[in-house]
Amino acid sequence: MSPRGCGAPAGAGTVRAHNLALLLEHVRTREPVSRARIAESTGLTRATVSSLVEELLAGALLEELPAGRGGAGRPANPLRLNRSGPLGLGVALDPDGVRVCVVDLAGAELAHEHAILDVAASDPDTVLDAVAAMVVSTLGPAAQPVAGCGLALPGLVAADGVLTSAPNLPGWVGTAPAAALAQRLGVPVRPDNEADLAAGAELWFGGHDDLADFLHVSGEIGIGAGIVLGGRVFRGPGGRAGELGHVVVDPDGPRCRCGGRGCLELVAGMRAVCARAGVPDTDGLVAAAAAGRARTLDALGAAGRALGIAVAGAVNLLDVPAVVLGGAYARLGVWVGPVVRAELDDRARGGRPPQLLLSPLGSGAAVRGAAATVVRSLLADPPR
Amino acid sequence: MSPRGCGAPAGAGTVRAHNLALLLEHVRTREPVSRARIAESTGLTRATVSSLVEELLAGALLEELPAGRGGAGRPANPLRLNRSGPLGLGVALDPDGVRVCVVDLAGAELAHEHAILDVAASDPDTVLDAVAAMVVSTLGPAAQPVAGCGLALPGLVAADGVLTSAPNLPGWVGTAPAAALAQRLGVPVRPDNEADLAAGAELWFGGHDDLADFLHVSGEIGIGAGIVLGGRVFRGPGGRAGELGHVVVDPDGPRCRCGGRGCLELVAGMRAVCARAGVPDTDGLVAAAAAGRARTLDALGAAGRALGIAVAGAVNLLDVPAVVLGGAYARLGVWVGPVVRAELDDRARGGRPPQLLLSPLGSGAAVRGAAATVVRSLLADPPR
DNA sequence: CGAATTAGTACGGTGAATGAACAAACATCC
């Protein structure tokens, strides 16, 4: 079990695996870096580092750069993650479109494609054909092997990778889509919840230095929160953690489809905000807000206030020092942000309110997270 | 860092420590158990188990029982945690009293003392003298060594053991009290937040089989939640996690001392409930409720409703399958429980509402957790 | 050109787990 992390016996192999991962983590965060420097900062012996590096060079996870020249002494041989090593593939399915992206071992996005497609109304096979074609064109004539494929889905994904429920993408529930995709691509497919993957992308590529604990709020129709604790995405015991949309912000408010009353989603979900603002969609919302329409600004203000209340509760409960607004809220940050900020200042963390940040990643966050997850897990547990 | 748990290089010693802890965990949960059985269920070799057990017998953490007799074959030598091994000491300081308890390696409570004492208004030295005397009398003429002392405090305790703030126990803030106590007792003292320790006690001794994820709500003046995830108490990045008292249940309600409006504490905190019910304290509350006084029942109903709303939000966010009512709420469970239950059924976890349990542990939960923490950490990381 | 300095490797030593073989203790069957 991962939380306790000590269910299996340890042996020499365990030690080796641990140290390989440790070394890769150091290289990843400090590259380019020499063997000597790695030894110094990890605490491993230079001899051990040499041995580990040799194995990783052979496995194509590291590459050696031409010796640079520094001060006195023999020049170091810098190492870094192998840019020609295994690739990570990401696929994101949404009701209205498909995204594919490819990242290298360092997480750099090598290619990204987006196609508008009525996924919800299409036959899964048709969609998978399209996805497979996109993958081929996205990868190009790459000679590099693909380590695996992360699959971002708008629904609940169990720990074993089964899509348990997906209100906005019925017909994809079950284990079939991932299996079919794996078959076509010829690589293992790892399905995961898109909000959690987006939070991971935010953690790894958001550019918030050393921010390892935060709440990543991504609001579309529903409102989900990706919870990042200790540099890891927290999914909860049942994989459903982060259901922020049904926190109560108005105990005697209107009935929600979840059965409760006054849920956040009814005030701050995009559907509700658009209705209240009298615009058709998020694009319209942005346009109307930019034009200064009072009705729109009112709706956004109400949404921000409710969101602030709900987020303050979550922040108090989890003690996270930062909140990142992503998804639609990132685009609406100019108008929503200050209101949320004010509520947080009022209510959160007993006088130590959290940072409030806007996500610099666009709507491609989830795919990128999906692709990056593949290479990250390769680095965390390198095959022998 | 503990969450990633892989910042240090691993070596032979790491493996040994891991396997010692693994073995102890198996013994703890399955005792009495033979070497052969341990080997079978842990996956370690019988030879390795023998070697580990030898070391643990020498270290007085395990003891060997007289060989039992079973079916065919050589009878096994059952092992269990050494009942004559190191003891864990627990001390709990509250504004109005002191508790001391002693547990053996298996966590069984060997002795428990409670003294009424105006800790808040007394000189720390006086209190420490009283505590030291209680410890001596609680331990008795025990020949067994004391491994350490857990100290439960009603305030925020940083990761390094410093009491950072304690609204109800000023004068104890800082590092001095733990140090002074360690000096008098001659054993290391480990301060921790009392709500978190109570949650740990609930986890270990609550008798909720295999329940490794839950929210333990302990309401007194403030309302705190101990969060248990994956069989471990989650303290949050800054150690302040579980601040449930200031979740908003009435956005436009009265001002709270925290700066917000309509915080849970203002409706469901004991001070508020007592005031609304027109009784002086929790004892009065219980008596009046048992007598069926309408005003009291009203107050409890309102408290339960607000608590249910707040807890539902937390449950949605964390996806925990159970909620345990502890502290004052456990005593009031008969009246508050059903109301909370109804709110949870309405609002929590998208149709999969959590279990609602009452804590069987009394107000001694925190001390017991403090004492048990000492032995648990001894088992998790046995000294060589 | 030699001394100093830093990088990386080679090699024997050590701690710990492994697998197989063996000794111990008991039940059962003839």
Add this chain to the structure above:
DNA sequence: GGATGTTTGTTCATTCACCGTACTAATTCG
């Protein structure tokens, strides 16, 4: 009662991986 089979626990040689030391390599500086 003794042979047999079964299960337990230990002993021993082997292997794996890290460690410390000693050594070679490559460059700067005087």
